[in-house]
Amino acid sequence: MTEKPLVEIRDLKRTFDVSKPWLNRVIEGAPKQFLKAVDGITFDIRRGETFALVGESGSGKSTVARMVVGLLPASGGEVIIDGVPIADTSRAAEVRRLRRRIQMIFQDPYASLNPRWRVERIIAEPIRALRLAESEREVADRVGELLSLVGLHPADGRKYPHEFSGGQRQRIAIARALASKAEFIVCDEPTSALDVSVQAQILNLMRDLQDRFGLTYLFISHNLAVVRHMASRIGVMYLGRIVEIADGKTLFARPRHPYTRMLLNAVPDIAMTGRMREAVKGEIPNPINPPSGCTFHPRCPFVFDRCRREAPPLEEGVACHAVREGRPVAA
Amino acid sequence: MTEPVLSVRDLRVEFATRRGILKAIDGISFDIAEGEVLGVVGESGAGKSVTGSAVIGLIEPPGRIAGGEIRLAGERIDNLSPQAMRHIRGKRIGMIFQDPLTSLNPLYRVGDQLTETIRTHLDLSPRQARERAIELLAEVGIPAPEKRIDGYPHEFSGGMRQRVVIALALCAEPDLVIADEPTTALDVSVQAQIIALIKRLCAERGTAVMLVTHDMGVIAETADRVAVMYAGRIAEIGPVADVVKHPLHPYARGLMGAIPSLETDADRLVQIPGAMPRLSAIPPGCAFNPRCDRTFARCRLDRPEPIVPAAPADAGHRVACHLYDSAEAEALP
Ligand SMILES: Nc1ncnc2c1ncn2[C@@H]1O[C@H](COP(=O)(O)OP(=O)(O)OP(=O)(O)O)[C@@H](O)[C@H]1O
Ligand SMILES: Nc1ncnc2c1ncn2[C@@H]1O[C@H](COP(=O)(O)OP(=O)(O)OP(=O)(O)O)[C@@H](O)[C@H]1O
Ligand code: SF4
Ligand SMILES: [Mg+2]
Ligand SMILES: [Mg+2]
Numbered sequence: 001m002t003e004k005p006l007v008e009i010r011d012l013k014r015t016f017d018v019s020k021p022w023l024n025r026v027i028e029g030a031p032k033q034f035l036k037a038v039d040g041i042t043f044d045i046r047r048g049e050t051f052a053l054v055g056e057s058g059s060g061k062s063t064v065a066r067m068v069v070g071l072l073p074a075s076g077g078e079v080i081i082d083g084v085p086i087a088d089t090s091r092a093a094e095v096r097r098l099r100r101r102i103q104m105i106f107q108d109p110y111a112s113l114n115p116r117w118r119v120e121r122i123i124a125e126p127i128r129a130l131r132l133a134e135s136e137r138e139v140a141d142r143v144g145e146l147l148s149l150v151g152l153h154p155a156d157g158r159k160y161p162h163e164f165s166g167g168q169r170q171r172i173a174i175a176r177a178l179a180s181k182a183e184f185i186v187c188d189e190p191t192s193a194l195d196v197s198v199q200a201q202i203l204n205l206m207r208d209l210q211d212r213f214g215l216t217y218l219f220i221s222h223n224l225a226v227v228r229h230m231a232s233r234i235g236v237m238y239l240g241r242i243v244e245i246a247d248g249k250t251l252f253a254r255p256r257h258p259y260t261r262m263l264l265n266a267v268p269d270i271a272m273t274g275r276m277r278e279a280v281k282g283e284i285p286n287p288i289n290p291p292s293g294c295t296f297h298p299r300c301p302f303v304f305d306r307c308r309r310e311a312p313p314l315e316e317g318v319a320c321h322a323v324r325e326g327r328p329v330a331a
Numbered sequence: 332m333t334e335p336v337l338s339v340r341d342l343r344v345e346f347a348t349r350r351g352i353l354k355a356i357d358g359i360s361f362d363i364a365e366g367e368v369l370g371v372v373g374e375s376g377a378g379k380s381v382t383g384s385a386v387i388g389l390i391e392p393p394g395r396i397a398g399g400e401i402r403l404a405g406e407r408i409d410n411l412s413p414q415a416m417r418h419i420r421g422k423r424i425g426m427i428f429q430d431p432l433t434s435l436n437p438l439y440r441v442g443d444q445l446t447e448t449i450r451t452h453l454d455l456s457p458r459q460a461r462e463r464a465i466e467l468l469a470e471v472g473i474p475a476p477e478k479r480i481d482g483y484p485h486e487f488s489g490g491m492r493q494r495v496v497i498a499l500a501l502c503a504e505p506d507l508v509i510a511d512e513p514t515t516a517l518d519v520s521v522q523a524q525i526i527a528l529i530k531r532l533c534a535e536r537g538t539a540v541m542l543v544t545h546d547m548g549v550i551a552e553t554a555d556r557v558a559v560m561y562a563g564r565i566a567e568i569g570p571v572a573d574v575v576k577h578p579l580h581p582y583a584r585g586l587m588g589a590i591p592s593l594e595t596d597a598d599r600l601v602q603i604p605g606a607m608p609r610l611s612a613i614p615p616g617c618a619f620n621p622r623c624d625r626t627f628a629r630c631r632l633d634r635p636e637p638i639v640p641a642a643p644a645d646a647g648h649r650v651a652c653h654l655y656d657s658a659e660a661e662a663l664p
Binding site: 056057165166167168195196197198199200201203204207222223224225226228229252262263264265266267268270283284 | 598
């Protein structure tokens with residue numbers, strides 16, 4: 001029997017109203033405009049694994065992350081965590097208990113840490129709010145433990161966030177996420193603002209903590225090398241949809257979707273193997289007016305008439321007519 | 332021997348602060364030849380941008396160039412008047428920054444900004460300047476340039492805007508381009524296009540480029556030589572293949588190992604312990620010594636100067652580390 005996944009995302013959607021103000025619409029006769037930031041995506045995350053979402057800017061990664069942690073309501077579909085749909089109002093108590101097991105780490109740790117609180121208070125807050133400690137003494141001990149765990153000194157608790165570097169602040173954000181005994185951590189570009197050497201420290205730390213506490217990560221990044229290093233499975237997003245899902249090794253060894261191939265080809269070759277990069281065509285189209293059919297078709301080297309008419313469904317891990325019909329998609 | 336386009340000798344830049352004088356750049360030297368791309372990498376705060384600003388004469392108080400020389404095609408430019416420097420900037424040195432919006436005025440049409448800059452530096456009529464602008468936009472890969480030239484910056488995507496900035500940097504046909512993180516804000520797909528563009532223009536026009544970036548992949552693909560900076564000094568400089576594939580300086584080794592790669596599997600990334608010291612607390616001797624796993628007594632006393640490594644290396648390779656001093660050669664791995 002296979003274990004039930006910890007997180008199940010079912011046909012998740014999010015539409016934003018990006019219309020001009022009502023008065024302008026009336027005067028200019030402009031219609032209402034909607035942007036489908038996330039357009040029906042489905043995937044599972046197993047316990048203890050790292051599932052990554054990659055894709056260009058604007059593909060909808062952060063919108064998915066915010067819906068998964070409940071910061072943003074979905075326009076459609078479901079997020080089910082440990083069997084409980086997080087939007088199910090009839091199970092409010094269960095959902096509340098669930099929430100504390102989910103934490104989020106953002107790209108800019110400074111923005112998510114209260115600048116007026118000392119670090120010890122920032123980390124203690126979830127411990128106090130969730131009554132995870134019997135006494136103030138125990139709270140303080142726990143804060144000290146958490147700081148050591150993420151490679152800081154217990155005495156650093158007396159300082160304020162601005163006294164730390166970017167990498168150290170990200171460590172504080174991780175310590176706070178662990179303070180609530182979170183099992184599932186959604187990380188939105190956790191190292192994108194950091195130097196490569198600091199990034200290595202944070203990625204190593206995240207993996208150590210995962211091994212130690214069996215954490216499950218939803219890991220979002222546009223850096224494919226980072227994703228390859230961290231993820232067991234990867235979903236590739238394009239304009240609000242998942243176009244390919246595969247386990248990490250397979251995706252990098254045998255990318256199937258033309259967009260995945262294009263992304264992989266665009267990564268600068270640090271090993272200097274002499275591999276020539278393929279010229280990338282075009283940029284992500286306007287999401288308010290996405291192309292018909294397969295939204296990748298204007299950039300796709302393998303496009304044929306069916307692609308312009310029909311949106312390809314995600315089947316067996318890939319959403320592409322050419323792949324489905326067995327047409328050649330290798331360069 | 333032909334003169335390098337840019338020659339920097341023993342450059343020092345200081346900032347006067349309440350806590351005293353901070354040495355942001357502490358004696359660095361390098362050259363960039365015609366048609367050459369010098370990549371500059373290193374930790375945040377190492378002094379990459381300050382070096383670029385010094386070359387284009389944009390160090391502002393409380394900062395100042397405290398020593399050394401900067402030569403453009405043999406002529407000293409570090410002691411020019413602001414007036415004379417303004418003329419060189421844009422005309423002989425082009426600039427590309429991370430955020431294209433800092434270089435583009437949102438209120439002006441792209442075409443007006445281009446023609447104005449072209450006419451400031453080249454003796455052309457408005458019509459000729461507009462034609463030149465359209466040519467430039469085409470050259471940097473903007474489709475339908477004769478239409479797009481009348482658009483405003485916000486009507487362009489991030490990648491397209493960066494292309495416009497590149498067109499702007501190139502419009503006076505400069506000898507040298509300083510590009511500070513030109514692709515950091517862009518997606519990999521667009522980044523690849525911009526890098527290819529910089530490379531092509533450099534090859535076709537013989538422009539010298541100083542390319543500052545965090546992205547070692549971009550360096551590996553674009554640069555001919557690379558300088559690794561640490562705490563205001565150059566730790567290692569040399570041909571890109573040598574420095575990226577076989578770095579010598581312990582900091583450069585750590586930096587290269589810290590980068591996750593698409594080609595190789597590693598369970599853990601190489602991790603350099605600790606963080607770069609603050610400028611106000613640079614340790615004596617080698618600035619890297621508290622984080623280095625090879626430190627020995629001399630590292631805490633003498634500041635290492637760039638030397639040709641004792642190990643076999645390309646003639647242009649320099650490393651500022653006592654391990655590579657022939658007197659210490661027995662300490663080599
Ligand atoms: N609150 C909002 N109102 C209107 N549009 C929004 C809102 N939030 C996101 N969007 C749009 O939804 C789309 C997806 O955005 P999202 O931030 O999820 O992308 P992303 O994949 O995280 O991109 P990035 O890599 O740049 O962070 C974009 O087109 C964005 O402009
Ligand atoms: N106006 C200023 N006043 C005081 N110190 C400054 C000033 N500008 C820069 N510095 C200092 O000079 C040092 C070098 O900064 P620089 O911006 O060159 O770093 P960098 O290598 O470009 O880093 P990054 O990768 O973060 O862009 C830093 O320690 C910085 O704090
Ligand atoms: S469906 Fe068609 S357009 Fe879309 S990726 Fe596949 S081949 Fe290309
Ligand atoms: Mg995002
Ligand atoms: Mg900089």
